[in-house]
Amino acid sequence: MASSVPRPSLDHRQMDRAVGAVLGGATGDALGVPYEYGSRPLETPARMLGGGLGNYAPGQWSDDTEMATCILRVAATGADLRTAESLDRIAELFLEWAATDPADIGIHTRDLLGEALVERARRPDEPTGALLTRLSTERHARTGRTAGNGSLMRTAPVALAHLGDPDAIDGAARADSALTHADPIAGEACVLWCMAIDHAIRAGTLDVRVGLDRVSPAWNGWLDAAERQEPAHFADHNGWVVAALQGAWSAVVRADSLPDGLQRAVAGGGDTDTVAAIAGALLGARFGGSTVPAAERRIVHGWPGYRARDLVALAALAARGGRPDPDGWPTVGAMSYSGNGGGGRPVPHPDDPGVLLAAADALHPGVADAVVSLCRLGADEVPLAGVRPEDHVEVWLVDKEDANNDLTRAVWDAAAVVRDLRTEGRTVLLHCVHAQTRTPVVAAAYGALITGTDPGEALQRVQRVLPSAAHPRPSVVAALNAAVPQSIPPRPTGAQ
Ligand SMILES: [Mg+2]
Structure with a gap:
C-alpha cells in the first residue's frame, strides 16, 4: 500500500x-x-x-x-x-x-x-x-x-x-x-x-x-x-x-x-x-x-x-508513514555495523566472567546463550541463532546527547535484566555497536549491582579490560551517578 x-x-x-x-x-x-x-x-x-x-x-x-x-x-x-x-x-x-x-x-x-x-x-x-x-x-x-x-x-x-x-x-x-x-x-x-x-x-x-x-x-x-x-x-x-x-x-x-x-x-x-x-x-x-x-x-x-x-x-x-529509517531499521535484515567484521572478541566482565562484553561484530551463534543488545538490530538478527526469543533482550538506549527519555532508568534496567539472565543460569553477551559507551556503562551498573561497590569504581574495572571503553560519552556515564530508580523491578514470576 x-x-x-x-x-x-x-x-x-x-x-x-x-x-x-x-x-x-x-x-x-x-x-x-x-x-x-x-x-x-x-x-x-x-x-x-x-x-x-x-x-x-x-x-x-x-x-x-x-x-x-x-x-x-x-x-x-x-x-x-x-x-x-x-x-x-x-x-x-x-x-x-x-x-x-x-x-x-x-x-x-x-x-x-x-x-x-x-x-x-x-x-x-x-x-x-x-x-x-x-x-x-x-x-x-x-x-x-x-x-x-x-x-x-x-x-x-x-x-x-x-x-x-x-x-x-x-x-x-x-x-x-x-x-x-x-x-x-x-x-x-x-x-x-x-x-x-x-x-x-x-x-x-x-x-x-x-x-x-x-x-x-x-x-x-x-x-x-x-x-x-x-x-x-x-x-x-x-x-x-x-x-x-x-x-x-x-x-x-x-x-x-x-x-x-x-x-x-x-x-x-x-x-x-x-x-x-x-x-x-x-x-x-x-x-x-x-x-x-x-x-x-x-x-x-x-x-x-x-x-x-x-x-x-x-x-x-x-x-514514519510506513517507511524504515535511513539506516533501513526496522525492516532491514541486518544492520550494516553487525556481523560483517568478524574480528570482535568478547571480553569477560571483570566482576562476572559469565557476562561477555563486546561490539556488534561479536554477534555469532554460540557466543552465549543470552544476549542483551544496547543498539538497534535488523529483523533477521533477533533472536541470535540458538538463543530463546525471551533471552535476547533489546534495549532502547541512544548514544547521542539529549536523545533518551529516561537515561538513568534505561541503564539500570538494562543492568537489572543482565542480572536476571545470570540468575537464570545464562551466559550473557552484552553489546552495543562499538563497545565504547553503552556496553561499558551498563556493564558498570551491573558490576555495581552485584558487588555493591561504587558504580564509578565498577566502570574503572570495566575500562581496564575493555580497551574500546577508554572515553565513554560523559552524559551517558552520568547515569551511573544518579540514584537507581525505585521501580527497577524484581524478577517477574513467569520469566522462565
Ligand atoms: Mg482484555
Whole structure:
C-alpha cells in the first residue's frame, strides 16, 4: 500500500514515545490480565502471571492488544486509516481474529463479529468495513447500548498513523470505533485519547483536554471527576467507555513513571486489563517505550504471534508513514555495523566472567546463550541463532546527547535484566555497536549491582579490560551517578 500521508519527522525521544504508545498498552494489558474482574485478588505489585478470564500464559496480552495489532498492521503500511480500503483491511483482520475463537472477548464484540462472519458468507460482495459499520449501527439503533470500552482499548495505533494531524486523527478514530461501537460517545472517547497520545508523543507532556473542543461538553466534567477520584472509584462500571477512560486517566495523571501508572491502573480493579491497556498507551506516549521494564518486555507476547520487538517495529513504521529509517531499521535484515567484521572478541566482565562484553561484530551463534543488545538490530538478527526469543533482550538506549527519555532508568534496567539472565543460569553477551559507551556503562551498573561497590569504581574495572571503553560519552556515564530508580523491578514470576 503506497504511503499517502505526510508525517512529521520525529527525533529519538519522540520515536521512543511513539513506540511506547503501543508497547505501553500491550504491557498494561498483560499486567492486568490476571486480575480481570476479580479473576484473582489484587496484589501489589501486580505481576504478569497470566490466567485471568482467558487462561492466558504469563506475559500474554488479551483481546485489547489483539485488536490493536489489527489497526497497527494497517497503520504500519503508511495508509490513511480513514479510507474505505483501510477500514476494509482492519475489519478483515478483526474477522480473522474472531475466527480464531479468542480466549477472551467482550460480549458485544463477540456477538457483532460473529454476526458479521455469518453475514459475510451470505453477502460476499459487501465490503468488510461497510459490513461491520452497518451491523454496528443497526445494533446501536436496536439496543442503544454500544458504548462499551472495546473500541477505546484498541485505538492508540490510530494516533501513530496520523501524528500531528488532528482532523485525520478525529476522522480515523471515529471510523475505527464505529466498526464495532456505533455509539458516538465511544467514538469521542477514541478521539480524546488519540489526541492526548499524539500530543504526548510530540510534546512529551500530558494534556488530556487537547481534543476537548471536538467532543461533547460532558467530557469536561467527566475528566474533572477522574482527576478528583482514584482509579478504584470507577471500577464498578469501567466496562462503560466513559468510566474506562476516567479510570485510565485517573491512573495516568497520578503517575510519576510508566510502571507506576500501570500499577495504579491495575490496582483500580474491575476491567483491569482494559483500563491498564488504555492507560498504558498514554503512559508510553508520555514516558517512552524504553521505560517499559526489560523484564516485562522479555515476556510480553500474543496474537498474532508477536513479541515486544514486533510491536516496536510496527509502531516505528506507523509513525514514519510506513517507511524504515535511513539506516533501513526496522525492516532491514541486518544492520550494516553487525556481523560483517568478524574480528570482535568478547571480553569477560571483570566482576562476572559469565557476562561477555563486546561490539556488534561479536554477534555469532554460540557466543552465549543470552544476549542483551544496547543498539538497534535488523529483523533477521533477533533472536541470535540458538538463543530463546525471551533471552535476547533489546534495549532502547541512544548514544547521542539529549536523545533518551529516561537515561538513568534505561541503564539500570538494562543492568537489572543482565542480572536476571545470570540468575537464570545464562551466559550473557552484552553489546552495543562499538563497545565504547553503552556496553561499558551498563556493564558498570551491573558490576555495581552485584558487588555493591561504587558504580564509578565498577566502570574503572570495566575500562581496564575493555580497551574500546577508554572515553565513554560523559552524559551517558552520568547515569551511573544518579540514584537507581525505585521501580527497577524484581524478577517477574513467569520469566522462565
Ligand atoms: Mg482484555
